[in-house]
Amino acid sequence: MTKRSEASILRLDHIPDTASELSVATQRLARLLRGQISMLLAAHGELGLVEWRICLCISQSENPSQKALVDFAGIEQAQVSRALMKLEQKGLIQSRQSDEDRRVRIFGLSDMGQAYFDRVQPVIAAYHQQMDAVLSEQEKAQFLDMVERVAKAAQLASNDEAQQAG
Structure with a gap:
C-alpha cells in the first residue's frame, strides 16, 4: 500500500498493493x-x-x-x-x-x-x-489531460488483455 502524509477523503492510504x-x-x-x-x-x-x-x-x-x-x-x-x-x-x-x-x-x-x-x-x-x-484554469486543463491519458491507458490495457485472452 502507498502511504500518504495526511488523511484523504478518498482513503488513498488504503489501496491494495496489487491495485492501480x-x-x-x-x-x-x-x-x-x-x-x-x-x-x-x-x-x-x-x-x-x-x-x-x-x-x-x-x-x-x-x-x-x-x-x-x-x-x-x-x-x-x-x-x-x-x-x-x-x-x-x-x-x-x-x-x-x-x-x-x-x-x-x-x-x-x-x-x-x-x-x-x-x-x-x-x-x-x-x-x-x-x-x-x-482548480485554476491551468490546473483544470492539466487534470483533464491527465484523465484522458489515464482513460486511454486503461482502454489500451483492456484491449491488450482481451487480445491475449482470445
Missing part, C-alpha cells in the same frame, strides 16, 4: 461525486441521478428520442427505459410517437417536470461551479 492507485482514486472520486449529486437531488425532490440526467438531456435537446437519451446520459438502455417509465408515471415527462419513425418515441418535459427542473437545476449548477472553482 490511479484506478482506485478515480473510482472512489466518481463514487463520491455521484453520491453528493444524489444527496442534493434527494434533498430537493424525489429524483435519482439517472432520472435527473434524463431531465437534463430533455431540457437541452429538441425532441430527444430514447436512443439520444441513452447516448447523452451514458447509461444502459434498460436503466433509461425504467427511468423514463418512472418519470412518465410521476407526470414529469411526456412522450409521443415520432412523425418520421413510428417505432421511435420522442420525449419532453411536462409543465410539472419543467417546474421541477427550473427549481433544482440552479442547485446542481452551483454544486458544479464549486467543483470547477477548486
Whole structure:
C-alpha cells in the first residue's frame, strides 16, 4: 500500500498493493461525486441521478428520442427505459410517437417536470461551479489531460488483455 502524509477523503492510504492507485482514486472520486449529486437531488425532490440526467438531456435537446437519451446520459438502455417509465408515471415527462419513425418515441418535459427542473437545476449548477472553482484554469486543463491519458491507458490495457485472452 502507498502511504500518504495526511488523511484523504478518498482513503488513498488504503489501496491494495496489487491495485492501480490511479484506478482506485478515480473510482472512489466518481463514487463520491455521484453520491453528493444524489444527496442534493434527494434533498430537493424525489429524483435519482439517472432520472435527473434524463431531465437534463430533455431540457437541452429538441425532441430527444430514447436512443439520444441513452447516448447523452451514458447509461444502459434498460436503466433509461425504467427511468423514463418512472418519470412518465410521476407526470414529469411526456412522450409521443415520432412523425418520421413510428417505432421511435420522442420525449419532453411536462409543465410539472419543467417546474421541477427550473427549481433544482440552479442547485446542481452551483454544486458544479464549486467543483470547477477548486482548480485554476491551468490546473483544470492539466487534470483533464491527465484523465484522458489515464482513460486511454486503461482502454489500451483492456484491449491488450482481451487480445491475449482470445
